[in-house]
Amino acid sequence: MSQERIESMMDEKRHFAPPADSRGRAHVSGEAAREALVRRAAEDPEGFWGERAAQLIDWFKPWDTVLDADMNEPRIEWFKGGRLNVAHNCLDRHVAGNRRNKAAIIWQGEPEEDVRVLTYQMLYDEVRRFAAVLRKMGVHKGDRVSLYMPMIPELAVAMLACARIGAVHSIVFAGFSAVSLQNRIHDCEAKVVVTADAVLRAGRRIPLKVNVDEAVRQCPSVEKVVVVNRGSLEVTMEEGRDLWWHEVMADRTLDVDRPCEEMDAEDMLFILYTSGSTGKPKGVVHTTGGYLTYAAHTTQWVFDVQDDDVYWCTADIGWITGHSYIVYGPLALGATSLMFEGVPSWPSPDRFWRIVEKFRVNIFYTAPTVVRALMREGTDWTERHDLSSLRVLGSVGEPINPEAWMWYHTHIGKGRLPIVDTWWQTETGGIMISGLPYATTLKPGSATQPLPGVDAAIVRPDGSPAGPNEGGHLVIRKPWPGMLRGIFGSPERYRSTYFERFPGMYESGDGARTDTDGYFWIMGRLDDVINVSGHRMGTAEVESALVAHPSVAEAAVVGMPHAVKGEAIYAYVTLGADAEETEELRAELRAWVRKEIGPIATPDVLQFAEGLPKTRSGKIMRRILRKIAAGATSEFGDTSTLADPGVVSDLIEGRLQLT
Ligand code: ATP
Numbered sequence: 021m022s023q024e025r026i027e028s029m030m031d032e033k034r035h036f037a038p039p040a041d042s043r044g045r046a047h048v049s050g051e052a053a054r055e056a057l058v059r060r061a062a063e064d065p066e067g068f069w070g071e072r073a074a075q076l077i078d079w080f081k082p083w084d085t086v087l088d089a090d091m092n093e094p095r096i097e098w099f100k101g102g103r104l105n106v107a108h109n110c111l112d113r114h115v116a117g118n119r120r121n122k123a124a125i126i127w128q129g130e131p132e133e134d135v136r137v138l139t140y141q142m143l144y145d146e147v148r149r150f151a152a153v154l155r156k157m158g159v160h161k162g163d164r165v166s167l168y169m170p171m172i173p174e175l176a177v178a179m180l181a182c183a184r185i186g187a188v189h190s191i192v193f194a195g196f197s198a199v200s201l202q203n204r205i206h207d208c209e210a211k212v213v214v215t216a217d218a219v220l221r222a223g224r225r226i227p228l229k230v231n232v233d234e235a236v237r238q239c240p241s242v243e244k245v246v247v248v249n250r251g252s253l254e255v256t257m258e259e260g261r262d263l264w265w266h267e268v269m270a271d272r273t274l275d276v277d278r279p280c281e282e283m284d285a286e287d288m289l290f291i292l293y294t295s296g297s298t299g300k301p302k303g304v305v306h307t308t309g310g311y312l313t314y315a316a317h318t319t320q321w322v323f324d325v326q327d328d329d330v331y332w333c334t335a336d337i338g339w340i341t342g343h344s345y346i347v348y349g350p351l352a353l354g355a356t357s358l359m360f361e362g363v364p365s366w367p368s369p370d371r372f373w374r375i376v377e378k379f380r381v382n383i384f385y386t387a388p389t390v391v392r393a394l395m396r397e398g399t400d401w402t403e404r405h406d407l408s409s410l411r412v413l414g415s416v417g418e419p420i421n422p423e424a425w426m427w428y429h430t431h432i433g434k435g436r437l438p439i440v441d442t443w444w445q446t447e448t449g450g451i452m453i454s455g456l457p458y459a460t461t462l463k464p465g466s467a468t469q470p471l472p473g474v475d476a477a478i479v480r481p482d483g484s485p486a487g488p489n490e491g492g493h494l495v496i497r498k499p500w501p502g503m504l505r506g507i508f509g510s511p512e513r514y515r516s517t518y519f520e521r522f523p524g525m526y527e528s529g530d531g532a533r534t535d536t537d538g539y540f541w542i543m544g545r546l547d548d549v550i551n552v553s554g555h556r557m558g559t560a561e562v563e564s565a566l567v568a569h570p571s572v573a574e575a576a577v578v579g580m581p582h583a584v585k586g587e588a589i590y591a592y593v594t595l596g597a598d599a600e601e602t603e604e605l606r607a608e609l610r611a612w613v614r615k616e617i618g619p620i621a622t623p624d625v626l627q628f629a630e631g632l633p634k635t636r637s638g639k640i641m642r643r644i645l646r647k648i649a650a651g652a653t654s655e656f657g658d659t660s661t662l663a664d665p666g667v668v669s670d671l672i673e674g675r676l677q678l679t
């Protein structure tokens with residue numbers, strides 16, 4: 021960043037005190053308790069993390085050192101010498117304890133009547149069985165297994181089976197194309213691929229196995245493909261390579277009684293490719309002891325999960341959010357995790373609320389893009405359901421603009437529930453900056469404060485700490501247990517992407533500022549920051565102002581080259597259901613931003629758009645919007661993670677010139 025400051029103009033004054041911990045059982049209760057934990061973790065990080073790792077995780081052998089690290093190299097080792105198994109922690113110990121008959125996973129399929137409840141005992145049995153299947157196929161500790169599956173319980177079974185035998189899973193979101201899948205299988209040289217015949221989505225049956233056939237043709241590492249029958253779709257099974265899940269699981273000769281593999285704390289657990297919002301996806305590597313400790317720790321504190329809760333994270337397991345907050349975190353805690361196969365909008369926009377009512381969900385964790393989409397549908401859909409079981413709401417994936425936060429709070433939280441806005445990344449393994457539901461005063465649009473033990477800071481381009489309201493680079497100055505340990509196969513990319521620019525610190529790539537209360541406001545990716553006549557603006561702020569207008573459903577803002585100002589502001593705006601695309605409205609929206617933020621932020625160009633280009637995890641790809649705005653429509657780079665390529669051609673057609 022050439023500029024010293026990122027100007028910030030957001031002026032959010034509302035705040036919400038945490039609800040009283042009336043039953044006296046919150047994991048962290050009250051602001052003073054939280055502050056004491058922050059102090060304790062800062063004074064004695066190793067003591068703090070060692071204590072959490074001992075409380076939350078079962079170790080076959082305790083560690084020799086809590087932390088051995090140097091972020092300059094980088095070399096990061098947590099709980100060195102410790103031995104454990106992730107599946108043992110998520111299953112075996114709960115079965116041996118008193119949770120044998122508790123629901124581990126409540127699964128709601130795409131068709132309303134498709135419901136399965138797997139108790140800890142049932143999940144444990146399935147996992148041991150599939151672990152034996154993998155072993156019989158010749159999968160050994162350290163081998164990679166690619167999982168390309170719908171949101172069905174078999175996906176969780178396959179993950180845990182890999183963990184049980186020490187194999188490394190690499191999950192590829194089932195919405196990805198054959199080419200994206202091929203790249204990811206190729207990159208990690210998977211020996212086995214687990215998939216399904218089809219994905220059920222919005223009332224349709226989408227073939228899945230065909231993509232595997234196409235992808236695997238170019239991947240000589242793949243020896244076996246296991247196929248779950250989800251949609252009874254006809255598929256071709258290649259002799260000697262392809263096997264049906266239900267057949268291999270029925271094998272009577274399987275050795276299901278083998279104990280789980282004792283893993284080293286720093287043995288690899290999984291590889292997961294990032295969403296690719298900014299370019300070529302990175303194969304982020306997570307290891308065993310630190311990752312599991314961090315996933316369990318954050319699930320417990322951030323969502324205040326209690327033993328009798330029904331906890332629901334709506335993410336797809338193909339993203340890190342699903343890894344940490346559908347499977348590993350909740351199951352390590354022995355919690356009940358709800359898993360949903362479908363989409364929020366089908367068969368009607370109240371699908372989520374119907375599920376909340378049906379299973380009496382207590383904790384609900386979703387993404388701003390979902391909140392904005394459901395907000396657009398109006399409150400008739402929320403009002404027809406009993407949402408009174410809800411206790412804690414969460415948000416992840418993008419900055420949640422204050423307007424969407426307030427809608428979520430008012431219509432889902434009925435004006436009383438805390439919303440934890442959780443900032444983190446695939447690379448961080450778990451939540452880094454977030455409120456705690458019974459211990460943090462919330463401000464709509466702010467991720468609030470770093471969790472105890474997380475040393476997050478905003479720094480200037482020279483690495484010195486930025487002052488209040490001075491935007492800059494969001495960095496983490498101390499190692500935390502959930503941090504990535506590499507980019508698979510690219511040690512140099514790992515070092516240069518995260519540890520080069522600010523020596524001794526982890527660089528997130530996001531821009532943020534802290535306000536005078538020390539609250540963090542994420543401004544978006546630094547690649548997206550706009551520079552108008554020397555004023556640097558985060559995209560989140562201009563977009564928030566636009567979305568605050570009653571006619572606007574969603575907005576994305578990018579910079580475009582401008583001879584005088586350096587950059588001009590180009591805004592793409594999706595209108596709400598009742599609004600009309602008129603010149604008057606265009607002028608009104610520009611005036612609105614001018615009034616809300618200031619003349620400097622007025623969009624120079626405002627294009628109405630039916631839809632915005634998003635990654636398959638629902639994030640706006642501003643990189644592409646920047647190219648369209650600049651008229652450079654032939655050089656989009658890697659678009660393999662784009663959800664709906666059709667959107668892009670519509671946007672190119674509707675492109676407006678700077679006048
Ligand atoms: P790539 O790194 O390949 O471009 P990506 O960064 O979109 O992909 P993820 O790791 O899935 O992949 O997303 C992490 C990013 O999402 C963060 O760096 C941040 O920009 C954004 N993000 C996540 N949660 C929040 C949040 N609560 N508030 C603001 N931004 C968030």
Ligand code: MG
Pocket residue numbers: 294445529
């Ligand atoms: Mg990223």
